[in-house]
Amino acid sequence: MSTKDYLEKDYYKVLGVSKTATADEIRSAYRKLARKYHPDANKGDAQAEKKFKEISEAYSVLSDEKRRKEYDEARSLFGGAYRPGGGGIGDFNLGDLFGHTTTGGERLTDLFGGLFGGRGRATQSRRGADLETETTLSFTEAVSGTTKSFTLTTTVSCPTCRGSGAKPGTTPRVCPRCAGTGHESTNLGGFSLSEPCALCKGRGYLADDPCLTCSGTGNVKGTRTVQARIPPGVSDGQRIRLRGKGEPGERGGPAGDLFVTVRVTPHPVFGRSGDNLTLTLPVTFPEAVFGAEVRVPTLSGPPVTVRIPPGTRNGRVFRVRGKGATRRDGTTGDLLVTVEVAVPQNLNSEAREALQRFQAATADHNPRADLEARAKGA
Secondary structure, eight states: OOOOHHHHOOHHHTTOOOOOOOOHHHHHHHHHHHHHHGGGTTTOOOHHHHHHHHHHHHHHHHHHHHHHHHHHHHHHHTTTOOOTTTTSSOOOOTHHHHHOOOOTTTTHHHHHHTTSGGGGGOOOBBBBEEEEEEEEHHHHHHHEEEEEEEEEEEEEETTTTTSSSSTOOOOOOEEETTTTTTTEEEEOOEEEEEEOOOOTTTTSOSSSSOOOOTTTTSEEEEEEEEEEOOTTTOOOOOOOEEESSSSOOOOOOOOOOOEEEEEHHHHHHEEEEEEEEEEEEOOOHHHHHHHHHEEEESSSSSOOOEOOTTTTTOOOOEEEEOOOOOOOTOHHHHHOEEEEEEEOOOHHHHHHHHHHHHHHHTTOOOOTTTTTHHHHOO
């Protein structure tokens, strides 16, 4: 599913509730709509089945506090007033947000993580949350790639209770309300709906004597350091995705991703133009007139020699093959060298007299002779 498909789905609108709706209001709205559009009450009605899937999808997100928070943050991050064609984000799979992927041929219980029946689905694994951070690279690091260390503040398993939520020396018990499934069913007349257990909050167990470190949640905030390879060729402001470097998953689920916004410090000599590096090469007036061989530095490696042919004009660009930025496929761009004729600021008397003689000798040459005529004819 693309970002466009995801961001255009307003789950609050689907359920007919406000963005500040309480959990009870969301549950009430869902039950009312589910009863109206349930397939068992609308056999053969494709539109009703489609509507039922939409409200079920909306409820599966908004009824879960963590998923609802992720959904709200994602819409806020990428723009709640998303417009098709806005660009700049790219595509991602809903499985990245909800921890599982879907296909058109799956049953409804597979689509929405066991929301409708199936006690075994209640303890399914869940993908860890994504994390965001920034890093600053030198110009050379951005061009060539580098390995960076990131200190992240994340949710980690409580070291005191080892994630159980129970005080050391005690054992959590199976929730008597949901029998450890994490869900409870509600009979709506002819069919039943499954919802997260209100007593254990979907965990499937209870800690009568909760851990004092994590207050019974099983998780605490902690820091960890991860090392990640920044690929070559990244540019200033680029947002890159490091798979599996985010929050750890729950119950064996995969870790989330780490999104890194890159800031690149400018270089005093080199610039970037896509995969090419750029450099401004000062040359003297005689070098531009008579030609010369000039040494040009490269970002990595020894200098190269660039031949300046006689009569080179100011602003002419020379291309040095293979001395640019590294591409993802391992190849490199080019170094674009722009000639800039340097005008001397301080002349001694001898140089000044020589220049005056040159001016007198070329007095019949006016490079602006037809400038005004061409301007009027445009």
